[in-house]
Amino acid sequence: MINVNDVSYNYVSKYHTVEALKNVSCKFENGMLYSIIGPSGSGKTTLLSLLAGLDLPTSGEIFIDNVSMSSMDRDKYRREQAAVIYQSFNLFPLLTAKENIMFPMLLKGMNKAEAGRIATEYAEDVGLREVLLSKRPLLLSGGEQQRVAIARALAIGGDILLADEPTGNLDEENGKVIMSILKRLTHENDYLCIMITHNTEMAEQSDRVYAIKDGRVVS
Amino acid sequence: MKFTISLALLNIRRRIATSALAIAVCAATVVLLAVYFGNISAGQRQLTNLTESIPVVARVSNLIGTQVTGLQIKHERMQEIKRLENISEFRCTVNLMGEYTADAAGRADAHDINMLGVNGIDAFPALSAGAISMEDGVGLDFLDTNAAMCIASKEFLLKTGLAQGDTVRLVLYYYDYSRGSYLLRFLQLGASELKIAGSYTEADMSDSIATPAIICPYAWAEYIHEAVGVDFYADSAVFKVKELLIAYIVSYVILQGRQREFAIMRAVGTSAGMCTAEAFFESAVLALCGGLVGTVAALFIGKADPLSVLLAAVAAVLCYICGIIAPALARKRISVSMALSGAE
Numbered sequence: 280m281i282n283v284n285d286v287s288y289n290y291v292s293k294y295h296t297v298e299a300l301k302n303v304s305c306k307f308e309n310g311m312l313y314s315i316i317g318p319s320g321s322g323k324t325t326l327l328s329l330l331a332g333l334d335l336p337t338s339g340e341i342f343i344d345n346v347s348m349s350s351m352d353r354d355k356y357r358r359e360q361a362a363v364i365y366q367s368f369n370l371f372p373l374l375t376a377k378e379n380i381m382f383p384m385l386l387k388g389m390n391k392a393e394a395g396r397i398a399t400e401y402a403e404d405v406g407l408r409e410v411l412l413s414k415r416p417l418l419l420s421g422g423e424q425q426r427v428a429i430a431r432a433l434a435i436g437g438d439i440l441l442a443d444e445p446t447g448n449l450d451e452e453n454g455k456v457i458m459s460i461l462k463r464l465t466h467e468n469d470y471l472c473i474m475i476t477h478n479t480e481m482a483e484q485s486d487r488v489y490a491i492k493d494g495r496v497v498s
Numbered sequence: 499m500k501f502t503i504s505l506a507l508l509n510i511r512r513r514i515a516t517s518a519l520a521i522a523v524c525a526a527t528v529v530l531l532a533v534y535f536g537n538i539s540a541g542q543r544q545l546t547n548l549t550e551s552i553p554v555v556a557r558v559s560n561l562i563g564t565q566v567t568g569l570q571i572k573h574e575r576m577q578e579i580k581r582l583e584n585i586s587e588f589r590c591t592v593n594l595m596g597e598y599t600a601d602a603a604g605r606a607d608a609h610d611i612n613m614l615g616v617n618g619i620d621a622f623p624a625l626s627a628g629a630i631s632m633e634d635g636v637g638l639d640f641l642d643t644n645a646a647m648c649i650a651s652k653e654f655l656l657k658t659g660l661a662q663g664d665t666v667r668l669v670l671y672y673y674d675y676s677r678g679s680y681l682l683r684f685l686q687l688g689a690s691e692l693k694i695a696g697s698y699t700e701a702d703m704s705d706s707i708a709t710p711a712i713i714c715p716y717a718w719a720e721y722i723h724e725a726v727g728v729d730f731y732a733d734s735a736v737f738k739v740k741e742l743l744i745a746y747i748v749s750y751v752i753l754q755g756r757q758r759e760f761a762i763m764r765a766v767g768t769s770a771g772m773c774t775a776e777a778f779f780e781s782a783v784l785a786l787c788g789g790l791v792g793t794v795a796a797l798f799i800g801k802a803d804p805l806s807v808l809l810a811a812v813a814a815v816l817c818y819i820c821g822i823i824a825p826a827l828a829r830k831r832i833s834v835s836m837a838l839s840g841a842e
Contacts, residue, residue: 333765333834354764354767354768354770357765359767363765369838371759371762372759373509373512373513374508383766385501386501386766386768388501435767
């Protein structure tokens with residue numbers, strides 16, 4: 280469960296300060312798929328970065344299972360609990376699909392054989408054919424790369440899935456497949472899935488929609 | 499730790515062309531340095547002054563490469579270069595024109611006296627210090643001050659009837675390269691006096707296109723320009739670039755291009771320290787491989803003694819590794835989310 284409590288965030292540069300988020304409060308619970316919608320520059324991605332622990336709020340607090348994010352090891356949080364899926368996939372270009380999925384498990388100290396076995400299972404779980412596992416990301420289609428990214432997120436083994444426009448770079452058919460995978464993981468595996476999207480059709484499939492405008496949650 | 503090492507080795511293997519380039523650069527650096535150090539010890543020069551710097555001569559000169567005239571370097575630019583930490587033995591020149599005004603000797607042609615301002619006699623390589631006869635007790639050090647003194651050619655002294663120890667009165671002119679103008683003009687700076695502290699023979703000069711009749715301190719010329727409120731431009735600058743930068747630059751550039759990759763590592767929970775350790779280990783392996791190849795090559799060439807080769811290898815490897823530290827520290831400051839979204 281994530282509690283966002285009166286969070287503000289400012290981007291401070293040498294010449295000016297931009298208020299990206301203003302007193303945002305919202306709550307996210309496991310087993311639910313949330314969508315965050317809003318126009319470009321409204322603060323959606325900033326909120327997701329804060330939820331991923333990539334940055335800390337300028338003011339306010341974010342609680343993960345009632346533990347303040349500012350007091351926790353945020354690297355460990357991303358290593359063990361929260362996974363981020365990006366529109367541009369952000370896979371390691373030099374690693375094969377399987378090695379990309381294995382990465383979080385190896386990072387946690389799992390042995391290679393075990394990590395390889397589990398990676399194959401996760402790949403299967405997201406509909407990634409085994410023949411593709413030995414290929415590097417650049418040789419995969421957008422839909423396949425996003426499945427690798429989701430499998431890597433599952434490999435983290437946590438219960439929080441943060442997705443920044445996960446279908447943004449995909450065609451309609453692949454977008455629907457990715458969306459159905461996210462829905463299934465959320466409801467069957469009790470994940471907490473928060474998705475940023477511009478696509479209202481995708482947003483309508485989620486359990487709860489937060490709309491952000493000018494850094495504030497408006498609905 | 500085991501994971502960090504295996505990831506680093508995997509990166510080296512998969513990025514084979516870049517890795518080979520890094521090893522080659524490191525090896526070449528070691529060979530060059532070894533030969534350089536070897537030559538120094540062979541020439542019995544003072545190693546103590548050279549262990550921390552490998553001077554490279556940088557030269558600002560005009561298109562025909564004479565560094566004599568035809569080039570303007572803004573005073574501010576000269577000061578900026580001079581202030582750089584990696585610069586040593588900074589030498590600069592400025593050309594002026596003088597009109598000799600002693601009535602007793604008659605008037606020389608108004609623009610006939612070429613004058614050169616220098617901040618050391620080695621700024622004008624056409625004339626060696628040994629070819630100059632100075633007054634007793636006076637050295638050439640005054641060229642690095644703004645003293646109103648000069649050395650004059652014996653041909654000029656003969657023509658004007660002046661001698662060492664006399665004071666020469668001149669009306670000074672400067673070259674005016676007005677912006678957008680293709681014509682070279684001489685504009686008056688005003689009257690001035692210089693004490694003749696030494697003399698030389700113009701015939702002793704080698705390879706000089708414009709033989710100066712008077713050589714005066716650069717800082718004095720600068721002072722005269724400032725006194726009348728005229729913008730001062732130098733004509734040439736020569737300096738040595740210290741520090742072993744090549745390996746540093748290569749390793750820095752290689753790692754800078756991998757910011758996104760490290761941002762992905764951070765996004766999946768790799769700590770900043772582990773990212774740095776991975777980069778450090780990966781680059782250290784490449785630097786050590788390059789150092790080893792270079793050491794073997796330098797010993798094989800046989801131009802340097804083993805001590806020089808060892809010194810060169812250590813210097814190159816350390817320098818390469820230093821190149822890693824800068825982007826690694828910079829990486830700690832970058833926004834992971836910005837790097838992953840492709841924003842600058």
